[in-house]
Amino acid sequence: MVSEARNELFVRIGPGTPMGELLRRYWHPVAAASEFDGEQRVRSVRLLGEDLVMFKDFSGHYGLVERRCAHRGADLSYGIVEDHGLRCQYHGWHYDRDGRCLAQPYEDTVDPQNAARRTVRLTHYRAEEKAGLVWAYMGPEPAPLVPAWEPFTWEHGFRQIVFADVPCNWFQCQENSVDPVHFEWMHENWTMRLKGDRGAYTAPHIRLKFEEFEYGLIYKRLREGASEDNPLWTVGRVALWPNAFFLGSHFEWRVPVDDENTLSIVWCFDRVPREREPYLQRRIPHWYAPIKDEATGRWITSHVINQDIVAWVGQGTIADRTRETPGRSDEGVMLMRKRLLRDLKAVERGQDPSALVRDAADGPIALPCANREWQIRGRSLEQMLTDKLTRARLADFPFLAGQPREVRSEFEQAMGLAEISDRFTAKGAAGLVEGGPAMGQ
Numbered sequence: 001m002v003s004e005a006r007n008e009l010f011v012r013i014g015p016g017t018p019m020g021e022l023l024r025r026y027w028h029p030v031a032a033a034s035e036f037d038g039e040q041r042v043r044s045v046r047l048l049g050e051d052l053v054m055f056k057d058f059s060g061h062y063g064l065v066e067r068r069c070a071h072r073g074a075d076l077s078y079g080i081v082e083d084h085g086l087r088c089q090y091h092g093w094h095y096d097r098d099g100r101c102l103a104q105p106y107e108d109t110v111d112p113q114n115a116a117r118r119t120v121r122l123t124h125y126r127a128e129e130k131a132g133l134v135w136a137y138m139g140p141e142p143a144p145l146v147p148a149w150e151p152f153t154w155e156h157g158f159r160q161i162v163f164a165d166v167p168c169n170w171f172q173c174q175e176n177s178v179d180p181v182h183f184e185w186m187h188e189n190w191t192m193r194l195k196g197d198r199g200a201y202t203a204p205h206i207r208l209k210f211e212e213f214e215y216g217l218i219y220k221r222l223r224e225g226a227s228e229d230n231p232l233w234t235v236g237r238v239a240l241w242p243n244a245f246f247l248g249s250h251f252e253w254r255v256p257v258d259d260e261n262t263l264s265i266v267w268c269f270d271r272v273p274r275e276r277e278p279y280l281q282r283r284i285p286h287w288y289a290p291i292k293d294e295a296t297g298r299w300i301t302s303h304v305i306n307q308d309i310v311a312w313v314g315q316g317t318i319a320d321r322t323r324e325t326p327g328r329s330d331e332g333v334m335l336m337r338k339r340l341l342r343d344l345k346a347v348e349r350g351q352d353p354s355a356l357v358r359d360a361a362d363g364p365i366a367l368p369c370a371n372r373e374w375q376i377r378g379r380s381l382e383q384m385l386t387d388k389l390t391r392a393r394l395a396d397f398p399f400l401a402g403q404p405r406e407v408r409s410e411f412e413q414a415m416g417l418a419e420i421s422d423r424f425t426a427k428g429a430a431g432l433v434e435g436g437p438a439m440g441q
């Protein structure tokens, strides 16, 4: 159980709060690069309790500045993107990426000296692209690097980015990244029952292990009937610091929008069959996943992360940890809270918190990954089809409902599925993800 004061410490992330200050020490993905490659090159972003706009100017640089124009507060998410910087659509004030005011058309005309213009400065932050995502950094200088996770360098893969707006606090979402037992219940047993299957429950967890490493926590699980050389016991899964989850072929970030909202971002990698290589994906598509069923007003429960979202929002807009009853399976959650408290103390002392990446010379950072071999070397189509989980993943996007038809068809083309449509079966994906190395959490 957690005191009210400590719960507040974990959940309040606005400017000036201890957790807000800690989370500002890290880069956060907030958008997809493919959102900015058309005519629409500017949009609002809400991050860590601040309203901002992100844009990509016509010289190809990203900017991230406060949302309200310094003049009379117009909404810059409707601004005019220039070769360099962004112009307010109301009276034409023009800002560069560092928030400096480059021009005030009428004021500059009537007063060519216009010294006042130089005193105008918008709040501005860093923005950078990596792995098809646009990342934001709102902390002090010197900024760390956007982490170069090794999976971002994997080749011959179809990647996609999926967003979902989740109306609850970031921390209850992230606690789920170190919670192996929910997999057995939420993603397996509950899925069976949702489908009307009254059969026996799945193999229970019999042992759990939680370990710390430089970039987060690792959980390992042993299920009844599994052997100790199962990769989920020898390698495990990674709760990536401070607000992400890495499962071998996809990342999930729980990006703190404000105290009551979280942006879920999924970055997925599917290696194409060896026969389809070389495969070069020119543009990583992105899409927004609905989380509510319009017809019933209830949360969507058919896909893996939709199910997780049911758990997160079900805990309340902000989970009240003063009323919880932790059990033995929550050891990882306790470890996560402890490490966050350590990091909060480090920041208070003026030190770096854990897991910052500052040295580019280190190169891509490999993460514990049960199926790394597949991702690096690839597999033939035959090998892929003999693996039940891969087959399920080919049949349907398993993580979130609502994948647009055009993304599905790009995926099918990349994988060559039109030619083999009779070789896999499209069953509901969630029912097939059984803790194997491909998708199991």
Ligand code: FES
Pocket: 069, 070, 071, 072, 073, 074, 088, 089, 090, 091, 092, 093
């Ligand atoms: S409000 Fe932006 S230029 Fe006037």
Ligand SMILES: [Fe+2]
Pocket: 176, 182, 183, 186, 187, 304, 308, 441
């Ligand atoms: Fe889950």
